[in-house]
Amino acid sequence: MSENSFDFIVIGGGSGGYAAARTAHSAGLRVAVIDGASELGGLCILRGCMPSKTLIESANRQLHIRHAAEFGLKATSHGVDIRAIRDRKRTLIADFAGYRQGQLEDGRFALHRGHARFIDAHTLEVSPRDGSPTYQLTAKSFCIATGSEVFVPDVPGLAETGFWTSDDVLDTDSLPKSIAVLGGGAIGLEMAHYLEAMGCAVTLIQRNAQLLTGLDRECSDVIAKAYSERGMKVHLGTHLNSIVAIKDKKLIEFTVSGHTQAVQVDQVLLAMGRQPATHGLDLTAARVSQHKTKVVVNDRMQTSQPHIFAAGDVCSPLDVVHIAIQQGEIAARNAARLIRDETADETIDYRLTLFGVFSHPQVAVVGATTEKLRAQGIPFLEASYPFNDHGKSMVMGEMAGFVKMLANKETGEILGACVVGPEATELIHEIVIAMNFRSTVQQFMAIPHYHPTLSEIWTYPAEEIADQMAE
Numbered sequence: 001m002s003e004n005s006f007d008f009i010v011i012g013g014g015s016g017g018y019a020a021a022r023t024a025h026s027a028g029l030r031v032a033v034i035d036g037a038s039e040l041g042g043l044c045i046l047r048g049c050m051p052s053k054t055l056i057e058s059a060n061r062q063l064h065i066r067h068a069a070e071f072g073l074k075a076t077s078h079g080v081d082i083r084a085i086r087d088r089k090r091t092l093i094a095d096f097a098g099y100r101q102g103q104l105e106d107g108r109f110a111l112h113r114g115h116a117r118f119i120d121a122h123t124l125e126v127s128p129r130d131g132s133p134t135y136q137l138t139a140k141s142f143c144i145a146t147g148s149e150v151f152v153p154d155v156p157g158l159a160e161t162g163f164w165t166s167d168d169v170l171d172t173d174s175l176p177k178s179i180a181v182l183g184g185g186a187i188g189l190e191m192a193h194y195l196e197a198m199g200c201a202v203t204l205i206q207r208n209a210q211l212l213t214g215l216d217r218e219c220s221d222v223i224a225k226a227y228s229e230r231g232m233k234v235h236l237g238t239h240l241n242s243i244v245a246i247k248d249k250k251l252i253e254f255t256v257s258g259h260t261q262a263v264q265v266d267q268v269l270l271a272m273g274r275q276p277a278t279h280g281l282d283l284t285a286a287r288v289s290q291h292k293t294k295v296v297v298n299d300r301m302q303t304s305q306p307h308i309f310a311a312g313d314v315c316s317p318l319d320v321v322h323i324a325i326q327q328g329e330i331a332a333r334n335a336a337r338l339i340r341d342e343t344a345d346e347t348i349d350y351r352l353t354l355f356g357v358f359s360h361p362q363v364a365v366v367g368a369t370t371e372k373l374r375a376q377g378i379p380f381l382e383a384s385y386p387f388n389d390h391g392k393s394m395v396m397g398e399m400a401g402f403v404k405m406l407a408n409k410e411t412g413e414i415l416g417a418c419v420v421g422p423e424a425t426e427l428i429h430e431i432v433i434a435m436n437f438r439s440t441v442q443q444f445m446a447i448p449h450y451h452p453t454l455s456e457i458w459t460y461p462a463e464e465i466a467d468q469m470a471e
């Protein structure tokens, strides 16, 4: 094998790509990773999960200070130091990114720092970052893991007036006095939480009739109420008409139920989704099919070219890290099977798909939702329990929200759950484990739960479903 030819080339060294590369190396393949970014680490480490959660920790502490009197404590916030928050984030992220860079450079893979594009289904052209001449690499198999980029919709005036994305919030050392958050998905809600806690006047404008499109409506209702109570203006079911600059302000005009409204703000945060990053890859040269910009894959992570796999945001039904990693690992193992002339038959199972939002209160879901089970015609029972009637959450003063469990009506097997409330993104894992072992509500109830904990709240819906089954 020449030095420019490999068993497996991964394009993109983020969460999905790194998982694919290390798995392929462990399977004995000769692997190359190509990444075109100025900084190695991928979205999660550099501009996604980790930096946003660092900022959100500051927001959470600010809310604790606000509510100190409720706990008999005399604490007052004397303001916020956005530069210090940003610097703390930079220090942590440099550490995480350095670790990932070390993993990519530890000699297991040939690392190519440049932009890749397909010449044909077995050949890539690499344009090195340092401006040196392009060169070609060939491989028996590939994994496209190029991630995603901010989606900029065609709203009149948006491009002309300018806007912030999550990247700007993460790296700014000063915040505007007022901001309109466009989009009520995970990014919109997490950023709104941070920005409001830091003192910005937040207006949230969401197109859908609920926040977090696709989740149960009750989850949206809890967040919308909590955010409104914090003084945020939450507009649902909107249509954005236009954005115009008026001196150094931005005037956003939108329609809700046929009524036109307007809000004037200092800044706009665009959080209306992300789209797969495929431009410049020349997927048509490799005859890899796309649906709009998304790379189409089967459940073995194969594209329309069986030896070209994909993983992560570029192809995923849900842009989250644990899925990107799982997809990358499956892609690599299937590629190794193909190279050994075996069948690439490992499939991905989205049954335990998790989704968590670090808003306040937090939201987390696993498995099926009420809507999905109804649509699939699966007979099910469901039960909820509110945090305002649960001892530990009352003690914590965190009473907004509820837990909900869904189970098969005949067998009692837990099919899904959601939490809106304190530590939701931690609490959900108990149900993931139960679902992994296909636990029934009856088996779940037999598991001891320490008292008083947030976790024991799960026993109430489990018991209620068991009672419903016994009727």
Ligand SMILES: Cc1cc2nc3c(=O)[nH]c(=O)nc-3n(C[C@H](O)[C@H](O)[C@H](O)COP(=O)(O)OP(=O)(O)OC[C@H]3O[C@@H](n4cnc5c(N)ncnc54)[C@H](O)[C@@H]3O)c2cc1C
Residues within 6 Å of the ligand: 011, 012, 013, 014, 015, 016, 017, 034, 035, 036, 037, 041, 042, 043, 044, 045, 047, 048, 049, 050, 052, 114, 115, 116, 117, 145, 146, 147, 148, 166, 187, 277, 280, 281, 311, 312, 313, 314, 318, 319, 320, 321, 322, 324
């Ligand atoms: C603000 C924010 C917060 C988030 N928070 C969470 C969270 O809390 N939990 C969670 O699970 N998910 C979160 N996500 C989503 C998560 O970050 C992504 O799902 C995940 O990082 C995607 O990984 P990936 O490997 O698909 O892509 P990436 O990590 O983006 O990696 C793609 C890599 O490909 C490279 N590349 C692209 N094109 C080329 C090319 N042609 N040639 C060479 N290299 C190329 C890029 O330089 C990049 O390094 C968040 C996202 C954002 C934006």
Ligand SMILES: NC(=O)c1ccc[n+]([C@@H]2O[C@H](COP(=O)([O-])OP(=O)(O)OC[C@H]3O[C@@H](n4cnc5c(N)ncnc54)[C@H](O)[C@@H]3O)[C@@H](O)[C@H]2O)c1
Residues within 6 Å of the ligand: 153, 182, 183, 184, 185, 186, 187, 188, 190, 205, 206, 207, 208, 211, 212, 213, 238, 239, 240, 271, 272, 273, 274, 318, 319, 320, 355, 356, 357, 358
């Ligand atoms: N905690 C997490 O796991 C986490 C955090 C942040 C981001 N992410 C991932 O990043 C991706 C991008 O997040 P996102 O929140 O930008 O996208 P998203 O697609 O989740 O949400 C975008 C929201 O914007 C709304 N919207 C779209 N067009 C609009 C318009 N014209 N006017 C008003 N609202 C409009 C949509 O109704 C939708 O609810 C998501 O897929 C998510 O999985 C995950």
